Amino acid sequence: MRVLIAGSDEVWSLERYYARYLKDAGVQIYTIPVQSIFYSYYNKRLINKVLFKLGFSRIGRVIESRMRAMVEETRPDILWVFKGMELSPELLIWIRGRGIRLVNYNPDNPFLFSGKGSGNKNVTDSIGLYHLHFSYDRSICNKISQDYDIPCRILPFGFELPEELYRHCREQKETVKLCFLGNPDEDRAAFISRLADDFPIDVFGTGWGNFVRHEKITIYPPVYGEDFWKTLCRYRVQLNLMRVHNLHSHNMRTFEIPGVGGIGLLPRTPDHEAFFEEGKEVFLYGDMPECKEKVAVLLKMTPGEATEIREAARSRSVGSGYTYHDRALQALAEMRKLQG
Numbered sequence: 135m136r137v138l139i140a141g142s143d144e145v146w147s148l149e150r151y152y153a154r155y156l157k158d159a160g161v162q163i164y165t166i167p168v169q170s171i172f173y174s175y176y177n178k179r180l181i182n183k184v185l186f187k188l189g190f191s192r193i194g195r196v197i198e199s200r201m202r203a204m205v206e207e208t209r210p211d212i213l214w215v216f217k218g219m220e221l222s223p224e225l226l227i228w229i230r231g232r233g234i235r236l237v238n239y240n241p242d243n244p245f246l247f248s249g250k251g252s253g254n255k256n257v258t259d260s261i262g263l264y265h266l267h268f269s270y271d272r273s274i275c276n277k278i279s280q281d282y283d284i285p286c287r288i289l290p291f292g293f294e295l296p297e298e299l300y301r302h303c304r305e306q307k308e309t310v311k312l313c314f315l316g317n318p319d320e321d322r323a324a325f326i327s328r329l330a331d332d333f334p335i336d337v338f339g340t341g342w343g344n345f346v347r348h349e350k351i352t353i354y355p356p357v358y359g360e361d362f363w364k365t366l367c368r369y370r371v372q373l374n375l376m377r378v379h380n381l382h383s384h385n386m387r388t389f390e391i392p393g394v395g396g397i398g399l400l401p402r403t404p405d406h407e408a409f410f411e412e413g414k415e416v417f418l419y420g421d422m423p424e425c426k427e428k429v430a431v432l433l434k435m436t437p438g439e440a441t442e443i444r445e446a447a448r449s450r451s452v453g454s455g456y457t458y459h460d461r462a463l464q465a466l467a468e469m470r471k472l473q474g
Contacts, residue, residue: 135473136162138208140201141216143167146358148241148458149216151294155462164208168197168220198225205229212237212469215264219254226263235472239268239289239465243379245277252379266472268465271383272404287468290405291386292458293393293451299360303367303394304444308437311336312429313369315357315387318345322375326351328422333429335373338365367394370440371432374400384409389456392416392447397440399428409456415447 137156141149143165157163175182175193185191197220205213213229214237215221230236240253244261247253261267262282268289269275275286312335314326323345326335330350337346342353357365366372374387384405391398392415400406402418410416417432419425432440451457 135212135469136164136208136210137212137214137469138164138166138204138210139214139216140166140168140218140221142169144170147216148239148291151292151458152214152462152465155459156466159463159466161466164204164210166201166204168201169217171197171200172220194220194222198222201225202228205232205234210234211473214239214469216240217242217253218257218260219251220256221260222256223260223263226260230263235266235469236264237266237268237469237472238264240274241270241291243271243274245274246379248377248379266468268468271380273382289461289465290409290456291384291389292456292461293386293389294458295363295393299363300394300448302360303364306364306368308370308440309368310370310433312371312373312433313338313365314373314375315339315362315366316375317356318342319377320345321378325375325422326373329373329425329429332426333433336369363394366391366396370397370435371429372396372398374398376401376403389451393451393456395444395448397432397443398447399425399432409454410447410450415443415450 139149139153141147143150149165153163153165172193176186182191186193201221212235217240218238226236240257242252244253244257261278262284264284267275267278267284267286269286270290272288275288278284278286312333314335315338316322317339318341326337327346327348329335330348334350336352336354338354339356372391374385374391376385382403384403388400388406388409392410398416400416400418402420406416406418412418417428419428
């Protein structure tokens with residue numbers, strides 16, 4: 135099987151994990167970083183942003199030309215598009231016309247855009263052109279299947295953490311404090327500010343100073359790579375907050391926190407209740423009073439009790455197949471069905 139992956143080539147991109155593990159499974163993989171091509175142009179000069187917003191930019195035609203050339207060169211069996219903001223419906227129709235199966239995986243909601251990078255008209259206008267969709271959210275899958283009569287399979291998020299780095303993370307001295315890793319928005323800032331009325335909290339991300347002013351909130355810059363995992367593991371409590379497009383499902387932190395042996399305090403959603411055992415592997419809250427109650431309990435735990443939770447969370451994450459290696463094999467099984 136030959137698979138062409140269209141997405142991003144940034145170090146944080148999910149596409150890189152899937153490309154690596156599909157290749158390990160014997161799939162012939164080709165990649166074209168259409169998202170990176172766009173942002174390289176868009177962020178290079180202010181005039182580029184202006185031209186794009188006015189509709190005078192040529193970047194769309196550049197991406198289409200490179201995409202057509204890549205398709206002709208590689209002649210894949212499947213084109214796997216991650217999100218697809220850069221690919222027009224007309225281009226996808228041209229690719230379909232060459233007998234290539236189209237697969238889409240959107241890590242956001244194709245029907246509800248929560249930010250300028252979460253979707254656009256290309257995404258919504260192209261939903262019906264794919265032969266198979268993947269989504270992290272069951273309600274999204276149901277809508278695609280019902281409204282477009284196209285199969286949609288659940289492909290949850292996961293985590294990618296080498297065993298050696300995991301051991302380094304667990305060797306750290308624990309910081310008995312509440313922490314949140316992620317960028318701000320008004321809802322997150324309001325929730326964390328209310329939480330800080332009772333508990334000091336460290337936040338890591340970009341732009342928090344524009345959203346919060348609280349004596350008990352300490353702001354740090356975003357962390358990446360090894361520092362990300364070490365920070366996620368080091369604190370006694372890692373808070374997770376949902377955005378508007380995944381209020382009832384899960385997000386990346388759902389698996390990253392327990393995957394590194396962190397103690398996660400997550401919103402009570404059907405997904406979180408299904409993926410983990412509450413009170414043993416993660417802790418769940420439904421509203422602010424319950425969240426504060428759980429924080430108080432977790433901060434008072436002994437180091438031994440905290441270690442038990444960390445080990446149970448890690449064991450569940452690995453044993454239940456929540457790594458991106460496992461997710462890649464799930465996706466491959468569905469694509470093989472698509473190929474017959």
